[in-house]
Amino acid sequence: MNKKKKKKGDMVFKLDLEKAYDRVDWGFLKQTLIMFGFPTYIISLIMHSLASTLISLLWNGSKTESFTPSRGLRQGDPLSPYLFVLCMERLGEMIQEEVRVGRWLPLQVSANGPTISHLFFVDDVLLFAKSKPSQARVINKILDDFCSISGLKVSLDKSQVFASASVTRRRKERITSTTHIQFTTNLGKYLGFQMHHGRIKKEDFSTIMDKVSNKLASWKGRLLNKPGRVTLANSVLTAIPAYSMQIQWLPQYVCDHLDKTVRSFIWKGSTNKGMHMVGWEKINKSKKNGGSWSENCEETKHCVTW
Amino acid sequence: MGGLGVRIARKQNIALLGKLVWDMFKPSNHLWSQILSARYLQGSNIFVTRNSKGSPIWNAIVKALKVLEDGFHFKIGNGTSSMWYEPWLLKDPLCHLVPFVQIQDIDLQIRDIITKDGGNLQNVYTMLPQDVRSKILETTAHLMDDVIDNWIWNNCTSGAYLAKSAYSWLNDEDTVPRLPRDSWNWVWKLKIPANVQFFLWKVMHLAIPTRTILNHRGIPLDSICPICDNEPETLIHCLIATEQKLYGT
Numbered sequence: 424m425n426k427k428k429k430k431k432g433d434m435v436f437k438l439d440l441e442k443a444y445d446r447v448d449w450g451f452l453k454q455t456l457i458m459f460g461f462p463t464y465i466i467s468l469i470m471h472s473l474a475s476t477l478i479s480l481l482w483n484g485s486k487t488e489s490f491t492p493s494r495g496l497r498q499g500d501p502l503s504p505y506l507f508v509l510c511m512e513r514l515g516e517m518i519q520e521e522v523r524v525g526r527w528l529p530l531q532v533s534a535n536g537p538t539i540s541h542l543f544f545v546d547d548v549l550l551f552a553k554s555k556p557s558q559a560r561v562i563n564k565i566l567d568d569f570c571s572i573s574g575l576k577v578s579l580d581k582s583q584v585f586a587s588a589s590v591t592r593r594r595k596e597r598i599t600s601t602t603h604i605q606f607t608t609n610l611g612k613y614l615g616f617q618m619h620h621g622r623i624k625k626e627d628f629s630t631i632m633d634k635v636s637n638k639l640a641s642w643k644g645r646l647l648n649k650p651g652r653v654t655l656a657n658s659v660l661t662a663i664p665a666y667s668m669q670i671q672w673l674p675q676y677v678c679d680h681l682d683k684t685v686r687s688f689i690w691k692g693s694t695n696k697g698m699h700m701v702g703w704e705k706i707n708k709s710k711k712n713g714g715s716w717s718e719n720c721e722e723t724k725h726c727v728t729w
Numbered sequence: 730m731g732g733l734g735v736r737i738a739r740k741q742n743i744a745l746l747g748k749l750v751w752d753m754f755k756p757s758n759h760l761w762s763q764i765l766s767a768r769y770l771q772g773s774n775i776f777v778t779r780n781s782k783g784s785p786i787w788n789a790i791v792k793a794l795k796v797l798e799d800g801f802h803f804k805i806g807n808g809t810s811s812m813w814y815e816p817w818l819l820k821d822p823l824c825h826l827v828p829f830v831q832i833q834d835i836d837l838q839i840r841d842i843i844t845k846d847g848g849n850l851q852n853v854y855t856m857l858p859q860d861v862r863s864k865i866l867e868t869t870a871h872l873m874d875d876v877i878d879n880w881i882w883n884n885c886t887s888g889a890y891l892a893k894s895a896y897s898w899l900n901d902e903d904t905v906p907r908l909p910r911d912s913w914n915w916v917w918k919l920k921i922p923a924n925v926q927f928f929l930w931k932v933m934h935l936a937i938p939t940r941t942i943l944n945h946r947g948i949p950l951d952s953i954c955p956i957c958d959n960e961p962e963t964l965i966h967c968l969i970a971t972e973q974k975l976y977g978t
Contacts, residue, residue: 536767537760619785650927653733661736668742670749672789678738685735698946700936708732709897711914 432587434554439581443546448574731913746793751890806876808840
């Protein structure tokens with residue numbers, strides 16, 4: 424009998440950058456812009472917009488003297504996300520270089536599929552590699568290099584690592600000792616989506632239902648009439664779970680619960696009184712085309728429009 | 730009868746997942762669809778594989794496909810897709826319907842057997858089931874050399890998938906009313922306050938809690954109108970007859 428070849432296993436780092444915007448080094452930003460080939464006058468314009476910032480603090484109720492910062496992007500500036508993405512692109516480049524020379528072994532999803540080494544969305548960073556202590560050292564070195572030139576800092580407490588089930592505890596400990604990032608069994612959310620590990624559990628969806636009932640609680644005590652409640656249900660309540668619905672198959676009980684919430688909100692509002700006068704299936708029909716008329720309706724239309 | 734347009738969570742879920750299904754049909758350059766096709770499809774079509782043992786997201790896509798598949802339709806362009814291994818005629822590739830494909834037939838393309846006057850099975854050596862044969866013979870297509878074979882979404886004029894049109898398809902709705910008098914738009918277009926519109930809508934659904942309707946719902950009440958004391962309080966009585974008595978018109 425063949426001894427089953429032991430699967431090596433992979434690991435995922437989910438990094439949290441501490442105060443991402445405020446820590447960007449100006450020299451690094453300028454260098455990045457030059458590297459991406461921006462014209463000099465644009466660069467000096469951008470740098471001027473950063474350097475002309477004035478900050479003053481509210482200290483015991485009075486303003487302190489204003490001072491100029493020496494690093495960091497401006498919060499709320501529409502340009503800032505783009506500048507930040509360019510800075511992160513430098514990290515991406517460093518990783519790709521390591522992958523190219525073969526020091527970084529990226530995650531391979533299938534035998535001849537694409538490999539993934541990193542996923543960035545502004546300051547949401549996921550890094551993928553084979554779970555080996557040597558890989559941990561490579562990652563550690565790249566992050567240290569990047570942090571020292573860019574001024575950014577990885578918050579070790581908030582970052583997490585997740586490894587395949589086949590990785591032994593001993594190996595995990597060795598990896599943690601190099602990177603100082605703790606292993607976890609659940610990576611939490613990426614881009615607002617819950618990342619699932621293994622079997623889908625009921626609790627994974629409780630956040631969606633909670634969001635809807637929190638919204639309802641915030642409307643409590645408002646005097647709304649039925650058409651107002653229908654409008655709110657259509658535009659707000661059914662829109663809340665839409666984001667998660669794009670990518671997850673919600674279990675039937677979640678759907679039933681959501682429907683039930685909407686239904687009783689329309690007929691009962693926030694009180695517990697009220698009769699459901701029209702069936703749920705009829706309510707779900709579109710406003711414009713709901714199928715055929717009965718005689719009764721024809722009469723009513725005549726009365727009303729006459 | 731017209732409704733209020735409140736969306737059902739399950740159907741909304743399927744319609745939105747359909748966007749992922751639609752992306753999986755197309756050879757796209759999204760990283761996620763490359764990864765999923767490499768992992769689960771291995772070069773074949775999503776209709777062929779239907780592998781439902783995978784990551785939660787992949788399982789969600791396969792489940793949504795099962796519901797939506799009748800809404801998709803294979804549009805023959807230049808007809809260079811394989812006759813046997815592409816699910817063009819039914820939602821199953823033809824090679825699954827025969828015990829084996831004759832060696833002469835393996836390279837056959839759709840353009841070899843379909844013409845604009847119907848199917849042509851003279852060059853096919855493999856024995857096909859009778860219903861499939863007649864279906865092929867009925868199929869006609871204008872072959873166009875510059876258009877590749879493609880999947881289209883049936884219920885939309887452009888052929889592209891829209892979550893909105895998928896939702897109304899799932900909800901058995903027509904995009905245009907069958908008869909113009911079936912349209913309910915007039916209720917919502919009346920220039921009256923929204924709560925009066927809503928009242929009107931409820932009247933037409935017989936959803937005003939008059940005594941007869943409450944009685945009908947099993948609430949023990951005397952169904953005689955409390956104002957005139959001799960007739961049962963029906964909807965019409967409540968809205969018209971009583972008013973005449975009250976205001977004397």
